[in-house]
Amino acid sequence: MTEDNELFACQVSDFGAQNKKRISLGGRDIFIVKVSQQYYALDSFCYHAGGPLYNGDIEDFGGRTCMVCPWHKYKVCLNTGQNYYQSVDPHNLQKPPKWTAGDVRQRTHKVTVRDGSIYVKLSPLDGSLDSDHYNKHKDI
C-alpha cells in the first residue's frame, strides 16, 4: 500500500490483447477496464441485480463509455458509475429519445498508472450506492 492508500493491482503488461481484468484487491472483487489507454476500476457485480458486470461489453452511448451488463443490458458509465439510459419527453413523443445520465449506482475506484504498474485506491464500501449490496462479501 502506498501513502495515498493505493494498492498495487497489476502490471500494464498484464492486459496484453484483453481489455478487462477481474482481480481481488483488499478483500474486494473488482475489475479494471482499459479503453483507449485509460484505465477504470469498478466493483464486479452490477447494481441492478448482482449480475457479472465484469463480463459485459464495452460500448459508447452518446459520447460516454459504458459497460453493458450481460444480464439485463443496463449501461454503467465507466468513469462515474452512473446508470445511462434513453429518456423520452412524455409531453412530446415525437422527439427522439436521448441518452441521459442518471444517479451514480455502481461503485468506481481511482486508478493510477505509474512506471508500468496499475494502482487502485478503493472507495469505501459504505452502503450508500446500490452496487454495495451485491459487492459486500465477494472476493475471488
Ligand code: FES
Ligand atoms: S443485473 Fe445487471 S442489468 Fe440486471
